[in-house]
Amino acid sequence: MSDPTERVAGRAPLDTATPEVVEPGVAAMLGRQLDYWWTVFRRTWKGSVVSYFLQPWLYIAAMGLLLGGYIDDASSGVGGAPTYLDFIAPGLLAATAMQVATGEVMWPVMGALKWDKTYYGMIATPLRVVDIVAGHLAFAMFRVASAAVVFVLALAVIGIFSSPLGLLASLGSALLVGLAFATPVYAFSAGARSEQGFALIYRLGVMPMFLFSGAFFPVSNLSEPLEWMARLTPLWHGVELCRMGSLETWDSTAVVHVTYLLVLAALGCWFAVRRLRSRLVV
Amino acid sequence: MVVARGLRKSFGSFEAVRGIDVEVRRGEAFGFLGPNGAGKSSTMRMVAAVSPPSGGELRVLDLDPAQHGSAIRGRLGVCPQEDTLDTELTVRENLLIYGRYFGIPRREVARRADELLGFFQLGEKRDAKVEDLSGGMKRRLTIARSLINDPELLLLDEPTTGLDPQARHLLWDKLFRLKQQGVTLVLTTHYMDEAEQLCDRLVVMDGGLIVAEGSPLQLIREHATREVAELRFPVGEHTALADRVADLAERVEVLPDRLLLYTHDGEEALARVHERGLAPVAVLSRRATLEDVFLRLTGRTLVD
Numbered sequence: 316m317s318d319p320t321e322r323v324a325g326r327a328p329l330d331t332a333t334p335e336v337v338e339p340g341v342a343a344m345l346g347r348q349l350d351y352w353w354t355v356f357r358r359t360w361k362g363s364v365v366s367y368f369l370q371p372w373l374y375i376a377a378m379g380l381l382l383g384g385y386i387d388d389a390s391s392g393v394g395g396a397p398t399y400l401d402f403i404a405p406g407l408l409a410a411t412a413m414q415v416a417t418g419e420v421m422w423p424v425m426g427a428l429k430w431d432k433t434y435y436g437m438i439a440t441p442l443r444v445v446d447i448v449a450g451h452l453a454f455a456m457f458r459v460a461s462a463a464v465v466f467v468l469a470l471a472v473i474g475i476f477s478s479p480l481g482l483l484a485s486l487g488s489a490l491l492v493g494l495a496f497a498t499p500v501y502a503f504s505a506g507a508r509s510e511q512g513f514a515l516i517y518r519l520g521v522m523p524m525f526l527f528s529g530a531f532f533p534v535s536n537l538s539e540p541l542e543w544m545a546r547l548t549p550l551w552h553g554v555e556l557c558r559m560g561s562l563e564t565w566d567s568t569a570v571v572h573v574t575y576l577l578v579l580a581a582l583g584c585w586f587a588v589r590r591l592r593s594r595l596v597v
Numbered sequence: 598m599v600v601a602r603g604l605r606k607s608f609g610s611f612e613a614v615r616g617i618d619v620e621v622r623r624g625e626a627f628g629f630l631g632p633n634g635a636g637k638s639s640t641m642r643m644v645a646a647v648s649p650p651s652g653g654e655l656r657v658l659d660l661d662p663a664q665h666g667s668a669i670r671g672r673l674g675v676c677p678q679e680d681t682l683d684t685e686l687t688v689r690e691n692l693l694i695y696g697r698y699f700g701i702p703r704r705e706v707a708r709r710a711d712e713l714l715g716f717f718q719l720g721e722k723r724d725a726k727v728e729d730l731s732g733g734m735k736r737r738l739t740i741a742r743s744l745i746n747d748p749e750l751l752l753l754d755e756p757t758t759g760l761d762p763q764a765r766h767l768l769w770d771k772l773f774r775l776k777q778q779g780v781t782l783v784l785t786t787h788y789m790d791e792a793e794q795l796c797d798r799l800v801v802m803d804g805g806l807i808v809a810e811g812s813p814l815q816l817i818r819e820h821a822t823r824e825v826a827e828l829r830f831p832v833g834e835h836t837a838l839a840d841r842v843a844d845l846a847e848r849v850e851v852l853p854d855r856l857l858l859y860t861h862d863g864e865e866a867l868a869r870v871h872e873r874g875l876a877p878v879a880v881l882s883r884r885a886t887l888e889d890v891f892l893r894l895t896g897r898t899l900v901d
Contacts, residue, residue: 336660336664336665336668338665338667338668339667339700343700347697347698347699347700348697348698349697350693350694350697350703351694351697351698354686354690354694358685431681431682431683431684431685432679432680432681433681433683435677435679435681436677436681436682436683436695436742437698438647439645439647439670439673439675439677439681439743440670440671440695440698440699440746441667441668441670441671441698441699441700442667442698443666443667595647596647596648596649597608597648
């Protein structure tokens with residue numbers, strides 16, 4: 316059999332004079348996905364509203380006020396915060412941002428690839444892989460932002476923040492935490508063939524970080540190797556950042572936290588696009 | 598509309614498409630025919646600009662898919678083999694949202710959506726959830742959705758696989774009307790009747806290569822005879838009897854359950870079979886179809 320490539324080589328190449336083609340930018344493509352994500356929001360907001368609105372109050376009541384009452388009786392201040400409530404409020408804020416962000420980019424991404432295959436419908440349109448990733452991450456961040464705003468307002472009501480600046484700094488920190496978790500977890504989901512990996516992410520990632528990354532107690536209470544492990548987790552950086560915001564105890568280490576989370580978010584974005592491309596464009 | 602030269606696609610060490618030349622002209626209905634695994638869908642995905650070719654050249658709508666995938670996809674309609682509808686949305690919402698991906702203004706999308714719902718007889722279901730639709734309706738909705746951007750070229754990957762006869766005929770009617778309206782159709786199928794109904798020209802693919810090309814009539818003329826006489830004998834006797842009728846036809850094919858005599862005149866051949874004292878359990882004289890061509894080209898033991 317003759318090699319078809321030889322036949323091609325033997326002929327004049329196809330006309331390659333290409334008319335000028337201008338592709339819309341990612342922002343324009345995000346606009347085109349607005350209607351879709353709006354319908355997703357309309358059909359899912361009721362389910363999330365309970366957890367978003369109720370959960371902060373449950374945590375604040377149980378851990379901050381009731382548990383905190385015992386702790387405050389026994390000691391004067393925790394980890395630089397005047398009361399236990401002041402200590403864990405920003406920790407819970409960061410942890411909530413982490414949980415909302417990861418939840419939004421696990422099963423929904425798997426569904427769009429495996430169950431409903433909506434991503435395959437999208438990639439058949441002018442949308443590119445980067446646009447699809449941007450759209451989904453934007454929606455995940457919208458969820459993080461809604462949850463964080465609700466949480467921060469709840470904290471403001473019970474007097475956690477001494478100034479609006481502290482509130483805004485905490486909110487911004489929570490968004491950064493959400494982004495730093497959403498993008499790498501999205502990358503994981505985009506390449507995952509089954510949802511089994513999600514349980515691992517929860518058990519080995521989200522839950523241990525939630526419990527041991529300084530949200531509930533200062534990581535200095537851990538033995539030294541564990542303390543250093545905790546300090547390497549993204550949630551610890553996020554918790555520290557949120558706490559600096561709410562307690563208004565900024566120092567130069569904030570730069571380290573912000574840089575760590577930004578780098579993680581950027582790497583996550585890069586991997587997310589790469590992994591989704593290898594799934595959709597084959 | 599589509600020009601491919603020496604087009605190849607490999608997945609790892611597996612070569613799905615092994616160098617094909619194809620040219621689809623504006624306004625025609627062009628078919629890729631072949632058994633499962635022939636490379637049809639891989640070819641379609643390359644043309645749809647969602648699968649980079651591994652070799653050869655490809656131009657779709659005068660553009661290079663590797664460079665201008667987004668722009669090409671904006672002018673294509675794609676009906677994939679598997680439905681990718683959003684099952685939690687209503688029928689109409691699926692069209693509206695999809696249209697927005699093409700950057701079509703909301704009002705215009707709404708107008709087109711209603712028009713398409715009418716054309717595909719889905720008007721009554723406009724507010725039904727997709728998961729409540731029948732298979733045929735989902736298929737129609739998928740094709741309706743692929744037309745929301747008024748595409749110059751419509752790609753259909755096995756559009757009627759899994760549908761009942763009524764649903765298939767309804768779809769064929771709709772596709773035929775689209776063709777009449779000047780939409781260029783490219784479809785893959787392993788249904789011969791579908792190819793005969795819809796395609797002006799087609800290629801038969803097998804093992805990643807094109808093994809024949811032409812109009813359905815041309816292919817039948819080149820690779821089959823005008824008529825086919827089918828003889829059914831008791832099971833197990835076919836091979837032995839093939840020799841006794843070999844001279845009655847241009848070609849005799851032995852199948853496990855019957856003999857096929859490729860001839861110009863089926864009735865005449867049957868009469869001669871009876872003259873020889875053979876008594877088939879059942880006989881049938883029919884026109885040769887694309888199926889005969891297809892089976893001959895893509896495999897089945899032959900006795901020439």
